[in-house]
Amino acid sequence: MAIPSNILTLLAGVAITCLSLWYGQNHGLLPTAAANDAPLVDGLFNTMMTIATGLFLLVQGLIFVILWRFRRQPNDATDAAPVHGNLALEILWTGIPVVIVLGLSVYSFSVYTTMGGLSVGHGGGSHMAHAHPRDAAIAAELPSSAAEETANMPRVSAGLGTPTAQQPDLTVNVKGLQFAWIFNYPDQNIIAGELHLPLGKSVQLDIEAQDVIHAFWVPQFRLKQDAIPGEQTRLQFTPTQVGTFPIICAELCGSYHGAMRSQVIVETPENYDRWIQSQTATATVLPSRLEEATAALDLQVAPEHIHHLHQLAASL
Numbered sequence: 001m002a003i004p005s006n007i008l009t010l011l012a013g014v015a016i017t018c019l020s021l022w023y024g025q026n027h028g029l030l031p032t033a034a035a036n037d038a039p040l041v042d043g044l045f046n047t048m049m050t051i052a053t054g055l056f057l058l059v060q061g062l063i064f065v066i067l068w069r070f071r072r073q074p075n076d077a078t079d080a081a082p083v084h085g086n087l088a089l090e091i092l093w094t095g096i097p098v099v100i101v102l103g104l105s106v107y108s109f110s111v112y113t114t115m116g117g118l119s120v121g122h123g124g125g126s127h128m129a130h131a132h133p134r135d136a137a138i139a140a141e142l143p144s145s146a147a148e149e150t151a152n153m154p155r156v157s158a159g160l161g162t163p164t165a166q167q168p169d170l171t172v173n174v175k176g177l178q179f180a181w182i183f184n185y186p187d188q189n190i191i192a193g194e195l196h197l198p199l200g201k202s203v204q205l206d207i208e209a210q211d212v213i214h215a216f217w218v219p220q221f222r223l224k225q226d227a228i229p230g231e232q233t234r235l236q237f238t239p240t241q242v243g244t245f246p247i248i249c250a251e252l253c254g255s256y257h258g259a260m261r262s263q264v265i266v267e268t269p270e271n272y273d274r275w276i277q278s279q280t281a282t283a284t285v286l287p288s289r290l291e292e293a294t295a296a297l298d299l300q301v302a303p304e305h306i307h308h309l310h311q312l313a314a315s316l
């Protein structure tokens with residue numbers, strides 16, 4: 001008994017939907033999620049993966065079905081009837097992508113704003129919220145010495161001292177330079193070549209670049225922010241998982257860009273306090289570590305670069 005083709009189509013649709021929904025949750029392509037906003041990003045990625053899987057199965061499946069069903073018949077040398085356009089079909093295959101693209105753009109924008117991309121003083125949209133006029137307004141209200149200080153500070157493209165900004169538990173100044181990351185804990189007077197963070201505490205990273213544009217990226221946090229010379233950018237997040245994760249420069253910045261890596265160590269508050277105590281605020285810590293690191297990686301960094309780093313660390 002032949003199964004009617006509309007039943008077959010329905011079954012194929014159900015199968016493709018189930019497979020897509022399953023694969024969208026089980027693709028295993030993302031690294032562990034270790035910051036508070038990471039599930040939002042993963043939700044968006046999984047949705048896109050579900051849709052992409054469904055479209056892939058549908059298109060590839062149709063190609064094979066059509067190749068088979070309309071293959072040349074043994075005793076029939078004639079061609080099929082010519083077809084010129086099909087308005088309903090064309091509206092359908094234009095309409096479906098339009099709905100998908102619009103839906104995804106609304107969804108991704110909502111994730112971006114939920115992560116604080118548009119709210120000044122929160123991570124994300126470094127290029128969208130320029131704070132110049134407000135900086136001037138803040139400076140005008142301060143006593144003159146403080147006003148001068150504010151005026152001399154680099155422009156913060158992702159917000160400065162807005163009343164709505166939540167006070168983070170910990171602020172770290174991050175500086176990118178060819179070809180390393182330097183982490184400065186202003187409250188503890190610590191300078192380090194790797195980033196230590198306490199689990200479950202809200203963190204603010206004030207990011208800057210020394211020379212060219214770099215980008216601070218931690219895949220496990222699902223966060224990436226440009227580091228721009230003369231312009232401060234910001235990230236705010238809370239680490240949610242203990243572990244050691246890579247910090248990667250995500251902006252081609254010169255010949256050793258590929259080696260511009262460090263690591264972030266998320267540890268329990270007790271271990272974090274221990275690390276803080278073990279650190280002394282000495283400018284010699286950083287260059288010696290960098291020398292060790294470059295020697296270990298056999299990077300053959302030119303001596304003048306090491307010398308430059310020594311000078312730089314001394315000036316911090």
Ligand SMILES: [Cu+2]
Binds near residue numbers: 179
């Ligand atoms: Cu870089």
